[in-house]
Amino acid sequence: MLKIEANTKLRVTAQIITETEQFLRQKGQCREEGRVYWIGELIGPIIKITRLHIPEQISESSIWGVSVEVRKKERLAMMETLQGNERVFVKLHSHPQEAYMSETDIRNPSFKHEGAISIVVPNFSRNPMGELLDCSVNIFTAGEWRELTREMVSRFVEVQYERV
Numbered sequence: 001m002l003k004i005e006a007n008t009k010l011r012v013t014a015q016i017i018t019e020t021e022q023f024l025r026q027k028g029q030c031r032e033e034g035r036v037y038w039i040g041e042l043i044g045p046i047i048k049i050t051r052l053h054i055p056e057q058i059s060e061s062s063i064w065g066v067s068v069e070v071r072k073k074e075r076l077a078m079m080e081t082l083q084g085n086e087r088v089f090v091k092l093h094s095h096p097q098e099a100y101m102s103e104t105d106i107r108n109p110s111f112k113h114e115g116a117i118s119i120v121v122p123n124f125s126r127n128p129m130g131e132l133l134d135c136s137v138n139i140f141t142a143g144e145w146r147e148l149t150r151e152m153v154s155r156f157v158e159v160q161y162e163r164v
């Protein structure tokens with residue numbers, strides 16, 4: 001359970017975004033969607049993402065479209081890697097083209113608790129994810145997925161670049 005308030009921020013390093021992009025592009029080259037999770041800690045109103053988890057996954061590509069599935073066993077294995085106050089905050093996957101929550105994504109029963117964050121990345125992440133403004137950022141609240149507007153995303157997401 002996580003209450004997303006107006007001042008809640010999702011803080012993620014540019015490094016984690018880069019690693020996420022690399023994986024999604026690699027999958028995209030095989031015309032496959034990819035799925036990852038972002039793990040971190042809640043520090044006051046800040047969701048501080050500290051690491052990327054790439055689970056074993058089953059990607060399918062056919063004339064009917066593409067999909068990716070992470071089995072329950074793999075999700076449980078991920079939960080077992082959590083240390084201290086760590087939690088899985090974000091589920092993130094790529095789409096071949098537009099970023100939106102598909103019917104399948106909405107129906108998917110896994111990772112659907114109050115405050116769960118689901119991000120969909122367009123174009124197999126061919127373009128840099130940057131500040132996630134071209135992604136579909138969704139929060140599960142009061143029993144449904146709600147998509148943040150671009151303006152809400154720019155207030156919610158805080159990308160940390162390395163200081164030189």
Ligand SMILES: [Zn+2]
Binds near residue numbers: 095100102105120
């Ligand atoms: Zn999807």
